[in-house]
Amino acid sequence: MGRYDTSIALQDEARRYLAGGVSSNFRYHTMPVPLCFERGDGPYLWDADGNRYVDYVLGNGPAILGHTPAGVLDAVRRSLDMGQAYTALHRGELELAKRLTELIPCADLVRFDISGTQADQIALRLARAHTDRPKVIKFEGQYHGWADNILASVGPALNEAGPRDHPTAVLHSRGQLANAADNLIVQPFNDLDLVAATLDEHGQEVAAIVLEPVNCNSGVIEPEPGYLQGLRELCDRHGVVLIFDEVITGFRVALDGAQGRYGVTPDLAVFAKAAAAGFAISVIAGRRDIMEGVTSGVVHGGTYNGITSSIAACGAAIDELERDNGAAYRRMEHYGSQLIDGLNEIGRRRGVPLHAQGLGPIFTAVFNANGPMREYRDYKRTDEPMRLKFVEELQNRGVRTTARGTWFMSAVHGDEEIAFTLDAADQAAAALAS
Numbered sequence: 001m002g003r004y005d006t007s008i009a010l011q012d013e014a015r016r017y018l019a020g021g022v023s024s025n026f027r028y029h030t031m032p033v034p035l036c037f038e039r040g041d042g043p044y045l046w047d048a049d050g051n052r053y054v055d056y057v058l059g060n061g062p063a064i065l066g067h068t069p070a071g072v073l074d075a076v077r078r079s080l081d082m083g084q085a086y087t088a089l090h091r092g093e094l095e096l097a098k099r100l101t102e103l104i105p106c107a108d109l110v111r112f113d114i115s116g117t118q119a120d121q122i123a124l125r126l127a128r129a130h131t132d133r134p135k136v137i138k139f140e141g142q143y144h145g146w147a148d149n150i151l152a153s154v155g156p157a158l159n160e161a162g163p164r165d166h167p168t169a170v171l172h173s174r175g176q177l178a179n180a181a182d183n184l185i186v187q188p189f190n191d192l193d194l195v196a197a198t199l200d201e202h203g204q205e206v207a208a209i210v211l212e213p214v215n216c217n218s219g220v221i222e223p224e225p226g227y228l229q230g231l232r233e234l235c236d237r238h239g240v241v242l243i244f245d246e247v248i249t250g251f252r253v254a255l256d257g258a259q260g261r262y263g264v265t266p267d268l269a270v271f272a273k274a275a276a277a278g279f280a281i282s283v284i285a286g287r288r289d290i291m292e293g294v295t296s297g298v299v300h301g302g303t304y305n306g307i308t309s310s311i312a313a314c315g316a317a318i319d320e321l322e323r324d325n326g327a328a329y330r331r332m333e334h335y336g337s338q339l340i341d342g343l344n345e346i347g348r349r350r351g352v353p354l355h356a357q358g359l360g361p362i363f364t365a366v367f368n369a370n371g372p373m374r375e376y377r378d379y380k381r382t383d384e385p386m387r388l389k390f391v392e393e394l395q396n397r398g399v400r401t402t403a404r405g406t407w408f409m410s411a412v413h414g415d416e417e418i419a420f421t422l423d424a425a426d427q428a429a430a431a432l433a434s
């Protein structure tokens, strides 16, 4: 019996009924096939072969309280007993909206949706309506959902990406309209001078700057000191709407997101993933005058927006994350830092260029002899085959991480899991070194 035989058989069968064998292209990447999972509990997942994993994927970020978090599940169960789909205002929705406007610095008003992709779309539409301008600045290597008008330069090959100071907007999917990126201006992350120059030239056409304030989709790269503040000032000077895509960072790097952590308030923000600890929700939050667009001709719809179960989950997630003055965040910082330091130490000792960087609650582990990364192209130059091999070696030893090298922490990872993980990483690095 091979370790993944059952997953392989189920994946074979799935491909006969489910296009591509999975429900999102971003699930193709595990070796030897996309694994089939059966159960989760706390920081652990079990696959269909009965293999146990310490899970640092956490559903690509949402399960910040681990799997089957009792407080959240109880709240959802209680909500389900009252009916599951009103598609209308309910008290829970009003209460949560109030709470989020108190919690999220940029939130005069919020709206609920169910996915990051869709929330990013309404943020862009609100910005265009507010400014009556067409163009959007986005950053190379960042992801804002799979919709046509923003799915560009997410992970371009360096030989197609154009000059660093003037990147080409590279479409990311077959079937996108050829002109899908015509209104995008792509820039490298962490280079304020280039954004300033671009706005001097094109400012009158630019509706919004949209960014992941911590670059989490290609390495985990923090904004350099002054960078977010600099973007804020440039947006103010040119009348551009600053949008923080906090789909990952919201509730993760702090309850009030990267905007709270770094002290820079955008005009609009999108929270998703961790916001309901694993239930489908996204939150568009922002300045009253821009958000009010939805009452003057800007259309935002969605049958499941504000669905009772997700609203209940989000409220309960806040309760858990606020508990003991944010103990969950102290844990994630503590254990995440232990992993970052531990992985770097293993790399040095084993003589492999393993490089970990990021924040406690989210970080990256790549193979890079050039030290810290500050923008997408640094990440793209790291050794991808070696990273994928490392991810596979970890998986074979019961540690699950994302193929792109990102590790998500939860509030329930603890001493035992960290020791187990570093031991597995040490063996995996030794296997790579030989």
Ligand code: PMP
Binding pocket: 060, 114, 115, 116, 117, 118, 120, 143, 144, 145, 146, 212, 217, 245, 246, 247, 248, 272, 273
């Ligand atoms: N923005 C960012 C920063 C993301 O990481 C993601 C998802 N990985 C999205 C938007 C899209 O969110 P969803 O998958 O919920 O559509």
